[in-house]
Amino acid sequence: MSGINMIVCCKQVPDPEAPPSLFKVDTAANKMVTASDVKPVISQYDEFALEAALRIKDKMGGKITVLSLGNKLVRDVIKKSLAVGGDELILLEDEAFEESDSWSTAYALAAAIKKIGEYDLIFCGRQSSDWDAGQVGIGIAEILGIPAVTLARKVEVADGKTNIERVIPDGYEILEIAPPVVITVTSELGTLRYPALKGIMAAGKKQPIVYKPADIGLEPGQVGAAGRHTEISKLFQPVKEAKCEIIEGETPEEAGVNLATRLREAKLL
Amino acid sequence: MAENKGILVYGELTNGQLATITTELLGCGRKLADNLNEELSCLLASDMIGEASKEAIAFGADKVYTIEEPSLKQYQASSYIQIVEKLVKDISPRAILFGQTAIGRDLAPHLAFRLGVSLATDCLGLSIDPDTKLLLQTRSVYGGNAQATFVSKLVPHIATVRPKAMPPLEHDDSRKGEVIPTKIEIDMSQVKAKVVETVKEEISGIKLEDAPAIVTGGRGIGGAEPFNTTLKELADALHGAVGATRPPADNGWVPEAIHIGLTGKIVAPDIYIAVALSGASQHIAGCSGAKHIVAINKDPEANIFKEAEFGVVGKYEEVVPALTKKLKEILAS
Ligand SMILES: Cc1cc2nc3c(=O)[nH]c(=O)nc-3n(C[C@H](O)[C@H](O)[C@H](O)COP(=O)(O)OP(=O)(O)OC[C@H]3O[C@@H](n4cnc5c(N)ncnc54)[C@H](O)[C@@H]3O)c2cc1C
Ligand SMILES: Nc1ncnc2c1ncn2[C@@H]1O[C@H](COP(=O)(O)O)[C@@H](O)[C@H]1O
Numbered sequence: 001m002s003g004i005n006m007i008v009c010c011k012q013v014p015d016p017e018a019p020p021s022l023f024k025v026d027t028a029a030n031k032m033v034t035a036s037d038v039k040p041v042i043s044q045y046d047e048f049a050l051e052a053a054l055r056i057k058d059k060m061g062g063k064i065t066v067l068s069l070g071n072k073l074v075r076d077v078i079k080k081s082l083a084v085g086g087d088e089l090i091l092l093e094d095e096a097f098e099e100s101d102s103w104s105t106a107y108a109l110a111a112a113i114k115k116i117g118e119y120d121l122i123f124c125g126r127q128s129s130d131w132d133a134g135q136v137g138i139g140i141a142e143i144l145g146i147p148a149v150t151l152a153r154k155v156e157v158a159d160g161k162t163n164i165e166r167v168i169p170d171g172y173e174i175l176e177i178a179p180p181v182v183i184t185v186t187s188e189l190g191t192l193r194y195p196a197l198k199g200i201m202a203a204g205k206k207q208p209i210v211y212k213p214a215d216i217g218l219e220p221g222q223v224g225a226a227g228r229h230t231e232i233s234k235l236f237q238p239v240k241e242a243k244c245e246i247i248e249g250e251t252p253e254e255a256g257v258n259l260a261t262r263l264r265e266a267k268l269l
Numbered sequence: 270m271a272e273n274k275g276i277l278v279y280g281e282l283t284n285g286q287l288a289t290i291t292t293e294l295l296g297c298g299r300k301l302a303d304n305l306n307e308e309l310s311c312l313l314a315s316d317m318i319g320e321a322s323k324e325a326i327a328f329g330a331d332k333v334y335t336i337e338e339p340s341l342k343q344y345q346a347s348s349y350i351q352i353v354e355k356l357v358k359d360i361s362p363r364a365i366l367f368g369q370t371a372i373g374r375d376l377a378p379h380l381a382f383r384l385g386v387s388l389a390t391d392c393l394g395l396s397i398d399p400d401t402k403l404l405l406q407t408r409s410v411y412g413g414n415a416q417a418t419f420v421s422k423l424v425p426h427i428a429t430v431r432p433k434a435m436p437p438l439e440h441d442d443s444r445k446g447e448v449i450p451t452k453i454e455i456d457m458s459q460v461k462a463k464v465v466e467t468v469k470e471e472i473s474g475i476k477l478e479d480a481p482a483i484v485t486g487g488r489g490i491g492g493a494e495p496f497n498t499t500l501k502e503l504a505d506a507l508h509g510a511v512g513a514t515r516p517p518a519d520n521g522w523v524p525e526a527i528h529i530g531l532t533g534k535i536v537a538p539d540i541y542i543a544v545a546l547s548g549a550s551q552h553i554a555g556c557s558g559a560k561h562i563v564a565i566n567k568d569p570e571a572n573i574f575k576e577a578e579f580g581v582v583g584k585y586e587e588v589v590p591a592l593t594k595k596l597k598e599i600l601a602s
Binding site: 016017019020023025032101102103106126127129130131132133134135138139141142143147148149150151163167168169170171172173174175176177178181186187188190191229230231232233234235236237238240242243244245246247249251252253254255256257259260261262263264266268269 | 410
């Protein structure tokens with residue numbers, strides 16, 4: 001199989017590894033508010049998914065189209081996908097796409113994929129770093145009527161077949177499947193490569209293609225908040241009473257010894 | 270279509286026994302069903318079911334649908350989904366509960382999208398809205414930095430439930446229920462993936478999920494070695510097991526099977542010793558059920574000290590061996 005067509009779905013999210021204290025809830029609006037020092041990033045597992053596609057492109061060539069749905073997407077963030085070697089960036093970007101849930105996200109992404117028309121491998125992250133749903137990849141597969149293989153830690157293409165190492169509870173299984181297939185990627189696949197200077201320069205010159213709902217054949221009522229299958233009835237932060245007792249010592253060794261003694265006193269042993 | 274009624278639990282087996290998560294789902298499902306005054310059913314699909322159907326009744330099911338098929342020996346989304354979809358269409362439940370397990374994570378989204386309904390994954394709490402009778406599904410979001418309660422008007426409601434989030438009922442042999450052997454044809458032409466090989470990574474010693482004590486190492490451990498020496502010795506002294514955060518598993522220092530957190534195992538030991546890990550919310554999601562958390566980290570600002578009950582600020586290489594030695598002395602005396 002030459003000229004493999006790959007699509008990678010990348011979501012822009014607030015940095016999931018920012019300190020927990022920077023995540024707040026606006027209870028009146030049922031919305032998450034992140035402090036301004038929480039940088040937007042490409043969702044972690046989507047970067048792993050992009051790396052999976054790039055490794056195939058390294059070996060076999062082919063084309064990588066990156067798809068991202070949202071509104072007011074930050075170009076510098078999302079264009080990282082081009083800087084590392086993605087060929088084309090398509091944004092589903094409109095106010096109407098705001099507040100999508102798993103259903104309306106998968107529905108719009110699948111509509112865009114149908115419009116792209118030619119695809120062999122569709123890569124998604126195993127779950128997004130904001131809502132942690134773990135649904136959209138499988139959702140796209142169901143809507144397109146093609147199979148999905150989840151939790152991939154290695155993906156290779158040979159003789160028109162895709163070979164996937166899929167994580168299972170006590171190891172992994174090797175699956176062979178013919179494209180088209182949706183593949184969701186897990187962290188063991190490995191982190192995304194750094195963009196080379198040349199890549200950054202080239203990405204700077206490329207403009208993403210922007211689709212509105214009508215461009216992918218959808219009514220505004222079918223996307224974003226209007227297209228949701230779920231409502232959020234409550235968003236909240238459980239209160240934690242933090243009170244860590246720090247065990248001291250003249251030396252780290254002594255602190256270790258004192259910790260053992262304290263654990264016994266506290267009847268933890 | 271008939272009115273949707275009753276709760277259906279997707280049951281799983283581990284080594285031929287009813288899985289712990291399934292007993293938890295039945296406990297939760299029983300409460301929901303009683304609240305609605307409806308039935309609780311359980312689906313068991315496997316190559317060999319044995320006593321598990323009776324166990325499901327002892328843990329609260331009114332009806333157990335058993336589907337025994339040699340082709341169900343190994344999980345495959347494309348064959349299993351056919352069974353669940355068919356049964357759901359036949360019995361029209363109001364809600365379907367899966368475990369947030371390898372199978373549930375995979376199967377539930379297929380079902381939800383195929384039926385055109387909605388799904389809440391990894392739920393921590395489920396209840397019935399007294400006015401609307403809709404299922405209120407509470408789950409953690411933003412890596413554990415918040416929680417959200419979701420509701421959908423579309424039936425059936427589908428949820429996956431986090432292990433150890435809900436208690437099972439007391440096992441009670443006197444509970445009455447009906448086992449209904451069911452035949453569902455699987456169309457093998459729909460099964461597109463071929464399993465070429467299954468590779469098992471053996472973990473010796475006590476199972477993480479059952480361990481009373483867990484010593485977990487993070488990226489700060491620096492390599493594979495100390496997991497088998499420094500941390501293992503501490504875990505052994507406590508008759509516990511060794512766990513890890515995601516980076517050690519990703520780096521290949523430890524098997525993926527001991528990775529704890531949102532995307533790994535969920536554990537709830539009596540004592541959890543967190544060593545050289547920062548306490549990211551996605552990791553804490555996997556161990557917040559521990560009765561006591563103890564932290565050892567060289568950075569006094571590390572978030573883990575906001576989660577722990579006791580802590581030592583220091584390099585683990587120095588703190589842990591001294592801790593282990595003293596613990597052994599205490600436990601021997
Ligand atoms: C959607 C999503 C899901 C995720 N799921 C999981 C999951 O299931 N499990 C998980 O663990 N992570 C998960 N993560 C990743 C998570 O956000 C963190 O990146 C990860 O937990 C960090 O691991 P760590 O604490 O070991 O490493 P770090 O954050 O790098 O922390 C290392 C710590 O070690 C300390 N240290 C270094 N050297 C020493 C020493 N010699 N002695 C003592 N202390 C030392 C440092 O002070 C530091 O605090 C997920 C992330 C996302 C976005
Ligand atoms: N808004 C989005 N834009 C692009 N891809 C997305 C979007 N939302 C979800 N995805 C993809 O679907 C995967 C699973 O997302 P989720 O079901 O939200 O956890 C992500 O890792 C992405 O690959």
